[in-house]
Amino acid sequence: MQTGLFSTRLLRAHGMGRADVRRALATGALRRVRRGWYCLPSAAPEVVIAAQAGGRLTCLAALKSQGAWTLDSAGLHVRVADGVSVLHQPGVRIHWTPNRVGPGVDSVEEALATAIACVDFRALVVAVDSLANRGILAPVRLQAVLGVTPRGRRVLAVHDPQAESGIETLIRLALRRHRVRARSQVVIPGVGRVDFLIGDRLVIEADGYDWHGDRAAFERDRERDRELVRRGYVVIRASYRQVMSNLDDVVSAALDVIRRREHRWRAIHRTQLSESGCLIDLSSTKWRIPES
Ligand SMILES: [Zn+2]
Structure with a gap:
């Protein structure tokens, strides 16, 4: 690099x-x-700050600098050799190491191994989903780094290479805390891939863009919502800002739909929608989620 x-x-x-x-x-x-x-x-300013501090960029900051999507709350983490005098700077956390390290950026494997023992579980899964989805670290190498500690193995068990953005990962983990299983990146005929499908018909879409900057995506998503509703789906759409600042509300809306059992096809859907030719193949939706 x-x-x-x-x-x-x-x-x-x-x-x-x-x-x-x-x-x-x-x-x-x-x-x-x-x-x-x-x-x-x-x-890169963060690499220079790490060098000024006395070491090299590591942990989530190093993963981010190599293309991973990460939660930014962690600050800059720097790997510094034992005995080196450190220039303390705001927002910089030091990871001491017995090995000699020059300025620069940790490899993806080194940075991930450091992050496993450092950052909170949610931030770790977000980073690992991103590493897998963007092909930054091959599955076998991911397994090699994560498989050696109990915490790493827990991340491996819940990570999802299908997650296309950090906000998708956050939604999936929040649903999981309520024992709701959501399938990600499900293809719905006539609509395309949706971010999550819960049960038969509850769709959650996460907008990873600012609509002011991507008007075409904004328009396309409204069209998709219309087509989903036409086919009998219930759609919950959440913006980046809503997921980052108010995820509980997004999840609570999904839980209310599930409690009313509106995430299931009902007889009326089967009759009316199959007449209109819109109902999806029910043979693909036989699995069941745990009741919340
Ligand atoms: Zn760290």
């Missing part, structure tokens, strides 16, 4: 003497990070 960080030794190896480094610093082509280390102006 290119970090935009260079040690004095590396700059020398590329033919830059002291005078060249001074000129580069004067023109802004290089910035001094700490003793013996420099960076390009384009270097």
